[in-house]
């Protein structure tokens with residue numbers, strides 16, 4: 082096997098950049114920020130809290146402390162814990178299960194109500210329910226169309242074919258199902274794109290926790306979101322997909 086000399090640097094935006102020193106090409110992994118997932122509980126005082134993780138994704142040897150709370154304008158309705166590793170100087174936001182950074186809606190539902198997730202836009206469009214042009218009753222059509230595009234990125238239906246195959250594996254969806262959805266998504270308009278998304282979703286939604294794990298793995302492969310790490314008192318933090 083030919084050896085390739087790679088050099089890794091971190092850009093000022095915190096993005097990992099890989100330089101191939103053989104042919105001087107340089108490509109950007111476009112890594113989004115890693116985040117931690119942990120269960121929040123409602124205290125009798127009415128405040129949602131979660132435990133400070135006993136380690137962090139930047140480990141080993143992390144020393145983690147609370148770094149404050151982040152008020153959310155999107156996503157969960159309560160503030161999120163932000164922790165910082167004093168050894169490696171990195172901070173991480175702690176999300177409740179089902180949420181990912183910068184998303185207004187849940188990635189997976191709590192009670193199988195997929196209409197209350199990011200997939201709402203696709204489920205509506207698949208039923209030919211086009212959101213309003215004037216933003217009445219929930220949303221603008223332009224928002225719905227943009228969300229279809231974002232879902233296409235998440236599931237690997239848009240963009241590079243090789244990443245599409247990796248996404249199919251991460252999602253544990255049959256390659257033929259995924260490839261057919263990819264083709265429909267690439268060529269399709271509003272309704273056909275939505276139907277391609279729903280076909281992949283249907284292949285996925287068998288059971289709650291496993292779907293979340295598969296979507297989070299796909300999100301990393303397609304560059305939609307950073308790596309996610311489950312936190313619990315017994316095991317510390319473990320990367321989703323690595324267990």
Ligand SMILES: [Zn+2]
Nearest residue numbers: 139143166169
């Ligand atoms: Zn650390």
